[in-house]
Amino acid sequence: xxxxxxxxxxxxxxxxxxxxxxxxxxxxxxxxxxxxxxxxxxxxxxxxxxxxxxxxxxxxxxxxxxxxxxxxxxxxxxxxxxxxxxxxxxxxxxxxxxxxxxxxxxxxxxxxxxxxxxxxxxxxxxxxxxxxxxxxxxx
Amino acid sequence: xxxxxxxxxxxxxxxxxxxxxxxxxxxxxxxxxxxxxxxxxxxxxxxxxxxxxxxxxxxxxxxxxxxxxxxxxxxxxxxxxxxxxxxxxxxxxxxxxxxxxxxxxxxxxxxxxxxx
Numbered sequence: 001x002x003x004x005x006x007x008x009x010x011x012x013x014x015x016x017x018x019x020x021x022x023x024x025x026x027x028x029x030x031x032x033x034x035x036x037x038x039x040x041x042x043x044x045x046x047x048x049x050x051x052x053x054x055x056x057x058x059x060x061x062x063x064x065x066x067x068x069x070x071x072x073x074x075x076x077x078x079x080x081x082x083x084x085x086x087x088x089x090x091x092x093x094x095x096x097x098x099x100x101x102x103x104x105x106x107x108x109x110x111x112x113x114x115x116x117x118x119x120x121x122x123x124x125x126x127x128x129x130x131x132x133x134x135x136x137x138x139x
Numbered sequence: 140x141x142x143x144x145x146x147x148x149x150x151x152x153x154x155x156x157x158x159x160x161x162x163x164x165x166x167x168x169x170x171x172x173x174x175x176x177x178x179x180x181x182x183x184x185x186x187x188x189x190x191x192x193x194x195x196x197x198x199x200x201x202x203x204x205x206x207x208x209x210x211x212x213x214x215x216x217x218x219x220x221x222x223x224x225x226x227x228x229x230x231x232x233x234x235x236x237x238x239x240x241x242x243x244x245x246x247x248x249x250x251x252x253x254x255x
Contacts, residue, residue, distance in 0.1 A: 098237060113233065
């Protein structure tokens with residue numbers, strides 16, 4: 001059975017977003033996803049990590065973002081762990097985009113994209129020390 | 140990783156802003172500087188040429204959201220041209236085509252300013 005398990009740990013810096021995208025591009029390509037799905041996976045993870053850098057860690061560059069990617073049973077599961085502020089997305093419901101565009105507020109767009117691009121999105125805030133975000137994409 | 144670049148040229152009172160590379164949360168600051176500079180020069184009619192832009196995240200879209208009203212309040216606009224499919228998809232998923240104009244070429248986008 002074709003399975004993959006890889007991890008990466010980076011400091012909470014926007015300059016590391018490229019490293020995160022390259023890592024997930026490699027995993028998704030190896031898993032056999034098509035070009036469109038690879039782009040969706042990479043963008044969803046970028047949005048999730050951007051939110052962590054901005055909102056959970058508030059641009060503290062000493063903090064870590066840990067990402068694991070597991071591909072098995074034709075399913076890629078990306079787990080992203082941070083130890084920052086519990087950043088609860090206001091809601092996982094689609095935001096009123098027209099109102100946001102008119103008010104020039106971009107907050108929440110990332111979460112909306114993540115939800116749209118992935119097959120399953122789960123935030124686990126149950127542990128006091130860290131937050132786990134799980135993103136699933138089916139082959 | 141590839142970087143980001145922005146080039147400006149002007150044609151018939153319209154600024155053509157050509158973007159290249161990757162526009163994510165790391166590179167948005169560079170684009171913000173360009174828009175600040177354009178506004179300080181009183182230039183409000185902008186066509187963004189996306190032909191060489193390979194990647195965009197919502198952080199990049201946030202820049203356009205932040206500046207478009209200023210352009211419109213001053214008789215201009217930000218129009219979007221020549222987007223690659225993957226880049227357009229991000230705008231589309233976030234509902235931008237309702238409030239912004241997209242064109243398949245820079246020329247068509249620039250001509251639109253002349254029609255008004």
